[in-house]
Amino acid sequence: MSKIDNKHLPKRMLVSSKKCESLCNCGHKHEIPSIKVVSDKNAYDLLARDCVKTYAKESVLLLDDENTHLAAGALVSELLEKRSVVFKPVTLPGDPVATDKLADEIHDLSIGHSLIIAVGAGTINDLGKYVSDKRGIPYWSVPTAPSMNGYTSSIAAIKVKGVKRTLPALPPQFIYVDPRVIQDSPLKLRQAGFCDVLAKSVSDFDWRIESLLLDGAYCSLPSAIASEPESKYIDHPEKILRGDQEAVLGLFEGLLFSGVAMSLAGSSAPASGGEHLISHFLDMRESLTGVKPNLHGLQVGAGVVLSAVCYQKLASLEEKELKNSGKEIFEADARKIPSVWGSLASEVEKQFLKKRDRLMQFDSLLPANWTELKTLFGRIRTPDFFVDLIRRTGLEMTLPSLGISKDEFYLAATSARTIRDRITVLDISAHAGILEDAASETIEMLS
Ligand SMILES: [Zn+2]
Ligand SMILES: [Zn+2]
Missing domain, CATH: 1.20.1090.10 (Dehydroquinate synthase-like - alpha domain)
Incomplete structure (x- = not known):
């Protein structure tokens, strides 16, 4: 594995409070999400190193589905292994639907883990941040496609008793982006x-x-x-x-x-x-x-x-x-x-x-x-x-x-x-x- 210089992988804050203050015209206090993004071809390795640094021997839940596993999850998994991160991979069948039932299953699987990393877009991201919020543990996101705007929001779209609801969710602390994965995502997405x-x-x-x-x-x-x-x-x-x-x-x-x-x-x-x-x-x-x-x-x-x-x-x-x-x-x-x-x-x-x-x-x-x-x-x-x-x-x-x-x-x-x-x-x-x-x-x- 090539040696990576940390200085070349800066995490940037998505928005600054100074900028928000200058653009606000309502006078109310806005909750400014503290989300840092790193976009680099070595972003996934930085993720693995951040896991080691922050969680040492604590366990991490790695969530993806069959499609996002191929796009990025397999590589993330490999890099976590190389860095000896303790983690449990969970790969859902392709095209899962974010239902309250599935969210409960992921919630049960997350017992004993200190962090959830979700590799994927829509449903995978919704499940990851929703369960993190319920469990009270941090959430990191690895986006695989520019297919929806839910990566950074504090809500998740979950079907509850068949009715689509937007429920509270934890925005990611960090977003690790490999630009090639985003660029190569399927046209439909x-x-x-x-x-x-x-x-x-x-x-x-x-x-x-x-x-x-x-x-x-x-x-x-x-x-x-x-x-x-x-x-x-x-x-x-x-x-x-x-x-x-x-x-x-x-x-x-x-x-x-x-x-x-x-x-x-x-x-x-x-x-x-x-x-x-x-x-x-x-x-x-x-x-x-x-x-x-x-x-x-x-x-x-x-x-x-x-x-x-x-x-x-x-x-x-x-x-x-x-x-x-x-x-x-x-x-x-x-x-x-x-x-x-x-x-x-x-x-x-x-x-x-x-x-x-x-x-x-x-x-x-x-x-x-x-x-x-x-x-x-x-x-x-x-x-x-x-x-x-x-x-x-x-x-x-x-x-x-x-x-x-x-x-x-x-x-x-x-x-x-x-x-x-x-x-x-x-x-x-x-x-x-x-x-x-x-x-x-x-x-x-x-x-
Ligand atoms: Zn305002
Ligand atoms: Zn939308």
Whole structure:
């Protein structure tokens, strides 16, 4: 093994408190995640040496799945062995799903270990940081693909009793990145990450609007942080398709910052709004329809287009056209829950009921703020802009190619707002009376 000079492997803090202070416009104190990243071809060996240094003879749980084992887990395992680290490797079957049951199994396996290292993206990372949080032990991450923004966030998406929930999780202390692994990740995962990072272009507005109407909690800091590396990947999406190193690593950086944005906000709001509900809806419906969901990011991509269509329609709606029949609209959607959700209906009803009181105020809040809202609606990029960007990464970006039927997408578009208590563009659209038209128009665009 070649000798590595530590000076050439600096761990850098993702964000500094000084920078956050200068970008905050809400005046509240933001929890600044202390995450250090090392990006180098020898990063995994540094990980092994850090394990020896920090944990000596204490045991470490190394989590991966069959796919990420091939991409990086096997090498990490080999290097840990070479450095005589005491560790227990756990390789899950390929494409695992983050359920409460699987999380409990990993939790049991983590007994007696002092650290969890997860080698992988979506599910593996969610399980690693969620179990670390429950167990009260540190978490280190070895990302294998720029496929989603969860590496740095303090939440994990876990299916609890069949319902997709975002639960508290421990962000990693350290992230060890081998740039070649990220660059060589499968195209589909890069495309998924590209769609996931685009979500912030609509979700940040969902949050802004919720804040304007209800709680005034919006701050522009998270969006400013998340948008910083945007030009590296958004200006030339073709480079994501080609696997250009600067663009793929720029996308990866964008995803890391998008996760940090959520931690800074103390919620997933800056990076997850109505567009994410579409993906969560499709994931949750698997148990009822038997249709296997597609990658999180790709489903989010379809959601981004829907949100952009909603915003475009809202921007051209006059105040006098607003429906102002909040009670009827809420009750009509609540009545549909049992037929859409079957055995999951009571869990979904609980979530939808939590926002009833806020939705009931829309009859007065929407007209009272319509002029200001319309200015915001008009600032959102058009649906064509997003479809074009996504297609330039080589993704066909049609519902059939995503494995989503028109009927299922229509149901997702018109019912997904019931599964979570957050206010999003889907709620505004439903109460303004344009959601059904927006759903049909999106289906047309993605046919
Ligand atoms: Zn702030
Ligand atoms: Zn996402």
